[in-house]
Amino acid sequence: MSVDAYLSSLCTEDWILGLHQALLVLVIGAKWVLSLGGGVTREELAQLVLNVVSPAADILEFTNETILDLNEKSHGLVYAILAVWTWSMLQFPVNLDASRREDSIQGRGDHFILRRRTDMWSIVVSLFIQDGPFLVVRLVAMFHYKIFHQMLVFFAIKNLVVVLVNVYRLRNICHERKEAAKVRRDHILRL
Template identity: 60%
Template sequence: MILVKFVRAIITRSLFILISLIGVWRVKTVKNDNMYWLLIVLYLPLVVEMIITLKRRKGKDYKWFSPAILLFLISIIPSIWILELHHQENKASDPQVLFYVPILSVQFWNFLPHMLTNVCPNDWILGLHQVLLILLILGKWLLPLGGVTRDELSQLLLIFVGTAADILEFTSETLSDIKENNHQLVYVILAVWTWSMLQFPLHLAVVTSRPQNSDEPKDGHGCCNLVFSRHSTDIWNIVESSFIQDGPFLVVRLIVMTYFDVFHQMLVFFAIKNFLVVVLNLYRLIVICQDFKPPQPSSSSTSPPV
């Protein structure tokens, strides 16, 4: 069993490094500068984390937080930033290359290097975004459990799937709306995208709420602590959605529509969707607070002594 956990931990981190390496190779190819190979240095923390985790935790991940996923994001996000900025600066001159895929396997492998270098930049970047999000979900599934139950893991993976779809839609749709020479908006969108990716290393949204116990105050004081302890999962879901995903997405879309004069049907639809999610999260938080009933003091503590 320990050997299986070791293998799963190594395979997952190897996939992380492989995808990051492909991103660095693409950056070097696009920029035509060997200095960008120095981005490989960002893999070193992931390798160190793998060694420490295998040695001290037998490959198990942590309960509240996944360092492997965070370090994977640190290793690949700079490459995506460089590719996105380069594409926006050279959008007019980038060729839209069409290619065919040979049927025979021998022809395919001979054609593969040429195919990878001649895919249009937009498809390359979109594919890298898609592979990144899929690997985050599969990687979390493959990583050995560490303090998270299988039920919580299944909930977390379902949350990741929905989150990944929203993030991919945000980046692909919003970046495609950018007009030429709007570099400030590109930086804003990429910054919000980077901020939203921080949801993946966190497990707070599926941590089981602490049940009421004898240590909780019985006199009605500390109600905020009681609410948080009993509804921590719901509260963390509200915080992540409002301040890490839908809230920032809504702000960016409003900026695109008002300041940059970009207005179309899909942009309005997703802006309304983000607004509704934020409002419903606030409504959910109000309902939790209003429906909460603090524990009543026991009769034995209020009865006068005999």
């Protein structure tokens, strides 16, 4: 079978899947290549690529499985899925690597927000750009449109766990901030 005959035999869904996969591979590759020249250690680079691969897999399942299930049931929800998908792609170009963020705050004292902004950024991205919106759309698909299949349920549970863990992290950061403020206040009162 020639290449032209093979490409002609692929259906529209195969082309869409292929384009989504190619886009995400390009985003991951670009993130990796752009970080090479920034003074990033090998460990930081490995962590950065791992942090990009997980959301990419979630995004790929989100657009493929969920849209194929809903295509005939609700065009409005398909548009919502595409909007959330587009919104989630914003995390890739704006996500700064950890070494640059940590280097930028050295020498600025012990200000709590500056020390924890890497964590805060990852929580905001997860809750408002990636896992939070994906969870909402998946729950709507499952409970309103009565669509249940293994991958949809798995990724909904994954999104729920990530949201809960990030809310827990946010709670701990707020508690840590209160404790740090109390220690500073007690130290000032002793003087």
